[in-house]
Amino acid sequence: MKKNFQHYIDLIIVLTQKELKVKYKSSFFGYLWSIAHPLAFAFVFLVAFKVVMRIEVEDYALFLIAGLFPWQWFSNSVNASPLVFLGNASIIKKINFPRNLMPFTQVFQDMIHFILAIPVIVLFLLIYHKSPSLSWLYGIPLLLIIHFLMTYGISLIVSSINLFFRDLERLTTIFTTLLFYFTPVIYPEKMIPEKYKILINLNPLSSLMISWRNLFLIGTLDSTHIAICFGYALSAFIVGYLIYKKLSWRFAEVL
Amino acid sequence: MREPVIVFEKVSKSYHLYHSLTGGYKNFIFHFPKWIKSLKNSKFEALLDISFEIYKGETFGIIGRNGAGKSTTLGLIAEVIKPTGGKVIVKGRISPLLELSAGFHPELTGRENIVLNGVLMGLSRVEVSLKMNEIIEFSELHNFIDQPIRVYSSGMLARLGFSVVAHFDPEILLIDEVLAVGDVAFQKKCLDKMLQFKKNGVTMVFVSHSMMEVETICDRVAWIDNHTIKDLGKTQDVISNFLKSSC
Numbered sequence: 001m002k003k004n005f006q007h008y009i010d011l012i013i014v015l016t017q018k019e020l021k022v023k024y025k026s027s028f029f030g031y032l033w034s035i036a037h038p039l040a041f042a043f044v045f046l047v048a049f050k051v052v053m054r055i056e057v058e059d060y061a062l063f064l065i066a067g068l069f070p071w072q073w074f075s076n077s078v079n080a081s082p083l084v085f086l087g088n089a090s091i092i093k094k095i096n097f098p099r100n101l102m103p104f105t106q107v108f109q110d111m112i113h114f115i116l117a118i119p120v121i122v123l124f125l126l127i128y129h130k131s132p133s134l135s136w137l138y139g140i141p142l143l144l145i146i147h148f149l150m151t152y153g154i155s156l157i158v159s160s161i162n163l164f165f166r167d168l169e170r171l172t173t174i175f176t177t178l179l180f181y182f183t184p185v186i187y188p189e190k191m192i193p194e195k196y197k198i199l200i201n202l203n204p205l206s207s208l209m210i211s212w213r214n215l216f217l218i219g220t221l222d223s224t225h226i227a228i229c230f231g232y233a234l235s236a237f238i239v240g241y242l243i244y245k246k247l248s249w250r251f252a253e254v255l
Numbered sequence: 256m257r258e259p260v261i262v263f264e265k266v267s268k269s270y271h272l273y274h275s276l277t278g279g280y281k282n283f284i285f286h287f288p289k290w291i292k293s294l295k296n297s298k299f300e301a302l303l304d305i306s307f308e309i310y311k312g313e314t315f316g317i318i319g320r321n322g323a324g325k326s327t328t329l330g331l332i333a334e335v336i337k338p339t340g341g342k343v344i345v346k347g348r349i350s351p352l353l354e355l356s357a358g359f360h361p362e363l364t365g366r367e368n369i370v371l372n373g374v375l376m377g378l379s380r381v382e383v384s385l386k387m388n389e390i391i392e393f394s395e396l397h398n399f400i401d402q403p404i405r406v407y408s409s410g411m412l413a414r415l416g417f418s419v420v421a422h423f424d425p426e427i428l429l430i431d432e433v434l435a436v437g438d439v440a441f442q443k444k445c446l447d448k449m450l451q452f453k454k455n456g457v458t459m460v461f462v463s464h465s466m467m468e469v470e471t472i473c474d475r476v477a478w479i480d481n482h483t484i485k486d487l488g489k490t491q492d493v494i495s496n497f498l499k500s501s502c
Binding site: 025094 | 271333337359360363371376377379403
C-alpha cells in the first residue's frame with residue numbers, strides 16, 4: 001500500500017514535469033506567458049468597461065486581476081481536458097496505469113501556474129495601497145482544494161466523454177466562454193439585477209470566484225459561499241470519477 | 256517450473272465499429288433506421304474463444320497474418336484492453352514493448368523519455384536514475400540522448416524503446432514487431448539480450464513476422480488465424496505448418 005502511494009507520487013511528479021517541459025520547450029519566455037495572458041485580458045476589460053462604459057467599481061484593475069487569475073486556472077484546465085487522453089494516446093494504448101492521473105496532472109500544473117501568479121496579485125495590491133491579509137494562510141489552501149476538486153471533476157467528465165463523443169471538444173470552448181460571462185468575474189455580483197440574483201447560485205463557479213476575489217481584495221471568507229462551492233466541487237468530483245470509472249476500460253479501444 | 260503466468264480462458268474480444276457514430280448528423284438524420292441497425296450490428300470480432308497458457312520462463316511466439324488478432328492478444332496481456340468474454344489472468348509485472356515509439360513523447364529528450372517510461376511501467380524515479388547510464392550505454396545513443404526524440408530515426412527509436420524495456424528487470428516481456436527497424440548489429444544485440452533473459456527465467460511473449468527470429472528464441476508458438484488459434488505447439492511444427500499454408 002505504501003509503495004503504491006509512493007508510486008502515485010512519482011507518477012504525478014514525472015507526468016507534471018513532462019507537461020511543463022512540453023509546454024515550455026520551444027518558448028523563450030516560458031512561464032511569463034501564463035501571466036501575460038490574464039494581464040492582457042484584464043487590460044482589455046479595463047478599457048472596455050472602465051474607460052468606455054464607465055463601470056462603477058472601485059479599483060477596477062485590481063478587481064479584474066483578483067478574479068481573472070483564478071478563472072484562468074479553471075478555463076485553461078477545462079479547455080485542455082478534451083485533449084488530455086487524446087494527446088497521450090500512445091501511452092494509454094501501451095501501458096496500464098491509472099489514467100485519471102493524466103487529467104489530474106493537467107489540473108495540477110495549471111494550479112502551479114496559478115500559485116506562481118499570486119505574487120502578481122500581491123504586486124497589484126501594493127500598487128493600490130492594500131496588503132495581503134493573514135487569512136490568506138488558511139484561505140488560499142482551502143480554496144485551492146475546492147477549486148482543484150471542482151476543476152478535476154469537470155476535467156474527468158469532459159476528457160472521458162470526449163473520447164466517445166468528439167464534438168464535446170467544440171462544445172467545451174463555447175461552454176467555458178458562456179460560463180465566463182455568467183460568472184461574476186468581470187462584474188461584482190451586486191450589480192446583477194434583483195430578479196436574476198437567485199440564478200447566481202445555479203452557476204457552480206459563482207461562489208468560488210466570489211470567494212477568491214473577496215479573499216484577495218479584503219481578506220474575508222464567507223461560509224455560505226464556501227459551503228456552496230464545496231458542495232458543487234464535491235459533486236463534480238464524484239460525478240467525474242463515476243463517469244471515468246465507467247468508461248476508462250474502453251479508452252485504449254477508441255483511441 | 257510449469258507454473259502458468261499468463262492464462263487465457265475462452266477469451267473473446269469484439270470491438271464496436273464507430274463509423275456509424277462518426278458519420279455525422281447528416282448520416283444520422285437521413286439514414287436513421289439504417290443508422291440504428293448498424294449501431295447494433297457493427298461489431299468486429301477480433302478474437303473468438305481463445306484459450307492457452309504461457310508458463311513461467313517460457314518464450315512464447317505469436318505468428319499470423321496482418322489483422323489476425325496478434326496485437327489484440329498482446330493488448331489483452333498488457334491489460335490495456337479488457338476481454339468481452341472469458342478471462343485473462345496475468346501474474347507478474349509486465350514490460351510492454353508494443354508499437355514503435357509508443358509511450359514516448361516527441362518533444363522530450365531521450366533521457367526524459369526514459370524516466371517517463373520507467374515510472375509509467377511501475378518503477379520509482381530512484382530506480383530509473385540508477386539504471387540510466389546502463390540504458391544509454393546499451394542504446395548507443397550517446398550523442399542524441401539529450402535531443403528531443405522527434406529528431407530520432409525510427410531505428411533510433413527502436414533502440415531507445417528496447418533499451419528501456421530491457422533494463423527494468425522485466426518479469427513478463429511483451430515484444431511486438433519492434434526489432435524489424437533496427438540495423439543488423441542492433442537486432443543481434445537485442446536477440447542476445449533476449450537469450451540472456453531466457454536464461455534468467457524471464458517470460459517473454461514475442462510477436463514477429465520474421466520466422467528466423469521466432470525460430471531462434473521461441474519455445475512454443477501459437478498461430479493465430481481468422482481470430483482463433485489455428486495451431487499451437489513446438490516452434491518448428493507450427494512454423495512449418497504456417498509456411499505451408501502461406502505459400
